[in-house]
Amino acid sequence: MVTIKDVAKKAGHSISTVSYALNNDSRISEKTANKIKEIAKEMNYFPSAAARNLKRKTTKTIFVAISDFGGPVYNELLDGIHHELAKNDYTMIVSTGVSTDKILKQRGSDASIISDINITDKFLVQISNGHSPIFVLDRSLKGNNIYNLTIDNLNAMFELTEDIIKKGYKRIAFVHGVIDSYDNKTRFEGFLKAMNAFNLNVYKEYKGSFTKESGYKIADEIINDKQRPDMLVCSNDEMALGIIEKLQLNNILIPEEIGISGFDDIELSKYFSPRLTSIKVDHFNWGRRIAKTILNLLKGKDIVVKKEKGTLVKRESY
Amino acid sequence: MVTIKDVAKKAGHSISTVSYALNNDSRISEKTANKIKEIAKEMNYFPSAAARNLKRKTTKTIFVAISDFGGPVYNELLDGIHHELAKNDYTMIVSTGVSTDKILKQRGSDASIISDINITDKFLVQISNGHSPIFVLDRSLKGNNIYNLTIDNLNAMFELTEDIIKKGYKRIAFVHGVIDSYDNKTRFEGFLKAMNAFNLNVYKEYKGSFTKESGYKIADEIINDKQRPDMLVCSNDEMALGIIEKLQLNNILIPEEIGISGFDDIELSKYFSPRLTSIKVDHFNWGRRIAKTILNLLKGKDIVVKKEKGTLVKRESY
DNA sequence: GTGAAAGCGCTAACAC
């Protein structure tokens, strides 16, 4: 591995001069700088991140922890974050699972974005002290270096439920995702708010876990039910799609017999028949805003945290 | 930030004793070790990755470069890689775009997996000298520390094409993805091999770019064509799905008027109507194999590189 | 405009 020392020797200069030259310090004469740069290039030299990070106490890296790489949602979010960071010469690294814990503990980044449901609040609070800033998505968590960035689930779900109620549905049920997750709680809250506003009672509640499989199970319950709801408000799209699939397999017509709605507006939702009515969040844009917020904080600016809005996408599922 | 020095001071021991204790060196008495560990925990101490990496000249990190986070394929692949690495106490970091170049140059990892079509062969060859090992997926590239890991596109496509020919199709066209990409070339090769084996001429060739959008364009060409092919062998699923969507919008029946096949077997392909016949690759398993190969290499073992097989998934699209 | 040297936080060879 070629180090700054090797370059210095070959260039016939001190390592400090080489360092200055490569970092475009104005003290070095253009002639020397160019000569050094050429030699460095020739030798295929690149500064070691480890050494530089150690010295600079900053990594110019932002870390993003996600639950899994499959989610249709992460795609755009990560794109948005990366887009903004790259413009500002920051590097984005992403990880899942146990790797995440290690990166977090060992301060591999100047800031972290947590969107991994498997990382506990407790762990985050524990490491946060004296840590680089941690931005948590979709949870509500207080702590020293912890910042909360969320989607405005409540208002979006309120708007959706209002639309449903105005269509004349009466036996409206709610399909929960992971019951005490931030997303589920706030979405349910928005749902309840609308139901209350129209003096309607919740007809039924189903307990799922945000997955398509949990949707299948709920569909089974519904199939065997003699007093079915006429509308299912689901806490996310994946459960809604699972339910649709299974109900249709059992010849229950959607939306004629039961209406259904989702949340997230994932890619697949457009391809189902009927196409799912859902709440769309512009994740690319949200990612950019998240990155901007982080960069501002790192620059020492004051930051304002605003909730990201969702918009109702009306299709034919109710 | 709390350093090893702080822990040493508080524990009343030298920093080396602390280092040994935390790294479970057998020289340190259990009593001292436990005391030190407790204090470290209490102080919320974690060793700095930067300092450790610099000293150890190893990061215990494997880097994966991907084209984008959206691809349905990456999900399982990354899961598989992570699964295997985590078991062996390695950390996986993932990145896209310009971040990738920086990480690669600055040796942020003990090995890298490249599955990003935007990274040029030239760049890889340039940095490879004296670099940690680089594993390239889906390309054929020679170099010092470069290893090629690929899917057996040729044989899988041969098998698929053979099945198509045996169904009696005569006017068989091929839909190219990015024309000189490894995947496209080898898939086309397998296609040609089967056509030749049955003495059939390629009826037509269309040029796409692996995206659904390029599928739409090709569909337009086909719609306006007076002498349409009766079968479209596509270089990947996404183009096939784009073509199906557009053809159906124009009331062309699939498979009655035109048959169609894909490659990759992405999630969506099951939900289309008709469901797409395709080649499935077990990406999770492939990811695990890739990780195992890398770990073996890092351990100094000899490695054998075998192509990953694909299997034909027959559905109703031809 | 350039170089010598200190030191970032850690590991590990060596001394005791």
Next chain:
DNA sequence: GTGTTAGCGCTTTCAC
């Protein structure tokens, strides 16, 4: 069994 110390590759202060 524990401590002293060199040094990983780099940046940056200070001296010239």
